[in-house]
Amino acid sequence: MTVKSILDQYHQSLNSLYSKEEITAIFYRLLAHYEGLTRLDVSLSPNVKIDDNKLLKALSLLKKVMPWQYIIGESEFYGINFKVNQHILIPRPETEELVDWIIKDHSNFQNLSILDIGTGSGAIAVSLAQNLPDSKVSAMDISKEALAIAKQNAENQNLDIDFILTDVLNLTKLPKYFDIIVSNPPYVRESEKALMHQNVLNYEPDNALFVPDDKALMFYDKIIELAINNRVKYVYFEVNEFLKSDVEALLKYYNLNNYQFKKDFFGKWRMLKIELPK
Ligand SMILES: C[S@@+](CC[C@H](N)C(=O)[O-])C[C@H]1O[C@@H](n2cnc3c(N)ncnc32)[C@H](O)[C@@H]1O
Incomplete structure (x- = not known):
């Protein structure tokens, strides 16, 4: 699937839970985590195809309102990357x-x-x-x-x-x-x-x-x-x-x-x- 078509799915599925800007920000955070791709990479190669497995699995958890930080097990604080979990x-x-x-x-x-x-x-x-x-x-x-x-x-x-x-x-x-x-x-x-x-x-x-x-x-x-x-x-x-x-x-x-x-x-x-x- 192309990055753009997965991003579209994110917007369609999450629009009742998050604002447009939040959905885009969450999507690119997950894309960086799973595929190592930045927003700049995507805008330079808009039709790049990626393995959609992990991003779609994450989407199903986001639909259940799980915070994205628990999905990837990481969060940033004061410029430092922290491991996080539900404890x-x-x-x-x-x-x-x-x-x-x-x-x-x-x-x-x-x-x-x-x-x-x-x-x-x-x-x-x-x-x-x-x-x-x-x-x-x-x-x-x-x-x-x-x-x-x-x-x-x-x-x-x-x-x-x-x-x-x-x-x-x-x-x-x-x-x-x-x-x-x-x-x-x-x-x-x-x-x-x-x-x-x-x-x-x-x-x-x-x-x-x-x-x-x-x-x-x-x-x-x-x-x-x-x-x-x-x-x-x-x-x-x-x-x-x-x-x-x-x-x-x-x-x-x-x-x-x-x-x-x-x-x-x-x-x-x-x-x-x-x-x-x-
Ligand atoms: C609001 S969280 C703060 C976590 C972290 N310091 C932060 O700012 O992101 C409060 C923390 O207090 C801990 N806590 C709750 N009751 C406590 C107690 N009686 N004695 C010591 N720690 C406690 C919880 O386990 C939790 O980690």
């Missing part, structure tokens, strides 16, 4: 902005020790270790399947990261001193499920995303308590855009006044940096 959350562009904030704040510091809580694919831990090469990064998760993928992602970049299998909610103290804690914890309330896409609800792990409505800030509360008790210097969080004022109330409760919220690229309150008292 971990697909890393999001807004989390890249959080990582970028930390790197910009700390690129002139040396020997930092950093802990990523709820590491999932290892996206935050790996990109920090890669871009702050003098630092020592540790990464924690409750899921051993997630840690297995995160370890693989660290090894693929030749990075030495300490992985810790633990439930942070049951921790009373941190395993060692850290200068910085970063976390993108589960923060979507159960009641927000109605606002979410089927591809997230059907395929991404519940325990990476959701918290009970009446305990929406349980991870923030626990992590701030651990940070204060262990004299951590900075905490960076990804936050729920709808819960900024609740998080602010929590900061007041802990008497923390030196903090900054930041909006993401989409204009949503998404990031928080706290500088703890010395």
